[in-house]
Amino acid sequence: MNSTPKSWGKLPVPVQSGMGDPPTGGAATGTIASFAQHAGVIMGVPLQLPAPLIPQRRSSASQFEPGPTPLSNDLHHLRKLRQQLAEMKQELKTAQDLIKSLETEIKQYDDVCLQRDVENHELRSALVALRGSANYHLDDGAVQSRLKAIKFMIEQIIGIRYATGAEPFVRERHSFTKKPFALLVKDLDRYLLDPLKRAFLLEAFVWNTLIATVFSRNGMLWGGTMVSHVQQLSRDFENDTIELTDFHKWYAQTASILYSMYGLDTRRIEKIADGLRTALRPWQSTTFTEGQCDMFEDLVQLAAELDADFSRSRADYMIFMLETDEGERRLGKFKYGVPFDADYMELQGGNSDSSGPVELVISPTVVKVGGSDGDNYDYSTVLMRAKVMCASSNIGHKHQRGSNASNASTLSRYDETMEFI
Numbered sequence: 001m002n003s004t005p006k007s008w009g010k011l012p013v014p015v016q017s018g019m020g021d022p023p024t025g026g027a028a029t030g031t032i033a034s035f036a037q038h039a040g041v042i043m044g045v046p047l048q049l050p051a052p053l054i055p056q057r058r059s060s061a062s063q064f065e066p067g068p069t070p071l072s073n074d075l076h077h078l079r080k081l082r083q084q085l086a087e088m089k090q091e092l093k094t095a096q097d098l099i100k101s102l103e104t105e106i107k108q109y110d111d112v113c114l115q116r117d118v119e120n121h122e123l124r125s126a127l128v129a130l131r132g133s134a135n136y137h138l139d140d141g142a143v144q145s146r147l148k149a150i151k152f153m154i155e156q157i158i159g160i161r162y163a164t165g166a167e168p169f170v171r172e173r174h175s176f177t178k179k180p181f182a183l184l185v186k187d188l189d190r191y192l193l194d195p196l197k198r199a200f201l202l203e204a205f206v207w208n209t210l211i212a213t214v215f216s217r218n219g220m221l222w223g224g225t226m227v228s229h230v231q232q233l234s235r236d237f238e239n240d241t242i243e244l245t246d247f248h249k250w251y252a253q254t255a256s257i258l259y260s261m262y263g264l265d266t267r268r269i270e271k272i273a274d275g276l277r278t279a280l281r282p283w284q285s286t287t288f289t290e291g292q293c294d295m296f297e298d299l300v301q302l303a304a305e306l307d308a309d310f311s312r313s314r315a316d317y318m319i320f321m322l323e324t325d326e327g328e329r330r331l332g333k334f335k336y337g338v339p340f341d342a343d344y345m346e347l348q349g350g351n352s353d354s355s356g357p358v359e360l361v362i363s364p365t366v367v368k369v370g371g372s373d374g375d376n377y378d379y380s381t382v383l384m385r386a387k388v389m390c391a392s393s394n395i396g397h398k399h400q401r402g403s404n405a406s407n408a409s410t411l412s413r414y415d416e417t418m419e420f421i
Contacts, residue, residue: 126260136252136312137372140383143317146306147384150210151363153299158202160293162283163195180205180279184335185360197360200348200389202283204362206276206299208321208335211364213272214303215310215319244377248314248370255311264304273297314374318367322358322386335361346385356391363387 181188184204191197273296310317322344323333338358340347344365345358366384370377 136256136309136314138309138313138315140368140381143306143309143366143368144383146302147366150299150302150306153295153302154203154206157293157295157299158199158206161285161288162202162280163199163285183333184208186334186336187359191360197389198283200360200362202280204321204335204360205279207363209272209276209279210300210303211319211321213275214300215307245374248316248377249374252312252314252374255308259308259312264301264308269297269300269304272300276300313372314370315372316369316377317383318369319364321361321364340388340390344382344385345388348387348389358388359391360389361386362389 178188178192181192181201185191185201191201276296276299277294310319321335322338322341323335324337336357336359340355340358344367345361348362363386364384365382365386368381368383370379
């Protein structure tokens with residue numbers, strides 16, 4: 001008979017000391033729990049043990065999902081680098097195209113600059129040639145022929161357009177139309193009522209207008225701010241602070257430069273022509289046809305071209321109508337009453353009495369002072385003598401002689417003006 005030793009049933013349950021491996025099996029687990037419960041009661045402190053961790057099961061899909069690996073990270077980084085490299089190549093190509101385009105533009109600008117340099121050099125050479133070239137020479141015979149051409153054109157215009165003037169009552173009613181002639185002749189009505197004398201008076205008016213607006217140092221070539229500069233030099237010359245030779249040298253060179261750069265002022269030519277046409281309109285012939293012999297622009301053009309040649313020469317060409325020391329304050333000095341001077345005047349045909357004072361100066365005196373080389377300013381040459389009409393010797397005019405070519409100031413033409421221009 002099998003029997004269990006008695007001593008086994010009486011043996012106490014061994015206490016786990018914490019050393020060695022824990023016992024396995026349900027009995028051991030229960031023993032530990034019972035021991036812990038008794039120990040907590042004994043110590044007076046409840047002992048809480050953490051719940052045992054239960055491993056979570058993955059789903060069948062996530063169970064086989066691969067996680068990131070070092071190789072996949074490298075491939076992603078490589079793709080990103082390749083994309084950046086492609087973008088940089090595109091930017092580089094764009095920059096290269098831009099540089100190429102800029103280089104082309106720079107080359108074009110270089111070509112333009114080179115062309116401008118060549119043109120600038122040519123212009124400077126031309127300017128130096130103008131300033132230091134041989135003096136502008138005018139043949140005396142050619143000047144006389146051109147003056148005669150201007151004189152003939154004036155006579156032609158007056159003869160065709162104004163041979164028979166307006167009716168006398170019109171002239172009396174509009175007395176302001178006489179104002180432009182107030183300084184030219186003393187007995188104005190007598191000249192206006194006589195067709196022949198009226199023609200001479202109108203010719204004198206046209207010549208005075210051309211002298212004041214064209215044949216003057218502040219005329220065709222001296223517009224704008226140049227006028228004040230020339231006027232200042234004229235004062236220096238009159239005060240003997242500048243030599244005559246230096247003045248004419250500067251004047252001729254400056255006129256040459258201005259003429260080569262700008263030519264003649266066509267608008268000013270038209271303005272002067274319109275002024276003449278307007279001032280003479282009340283005296284048009286009753287048989288005049290509009291547009292007939294309308295040559296005022298051509299006339300002013302001829303005068304302007306001759307004045308430009310005068311200005312570019314170092315010789316001093318003076319074109320003037322002799323005048324007295326007396327006059328009207330606002331209008332100027334009288335152009336009549338000076339004694340007849342055969343050196344600078346000649347009688348108009350049909351007027352042979354030169355013993356009396358001058359009644360009307362029809363055309364100007366033209367004198368050349370000095371030579372084209374800028375020397376001999378002590379000598380003068382009369383290129384054209386003034387056409388004049390003289391009063392009878394029994395008419396006692398007491399006007400004193402005003403100016404003549406020997407004592408006329410070289411710069412007297414500066415201040416000549418016409419009100420209607």
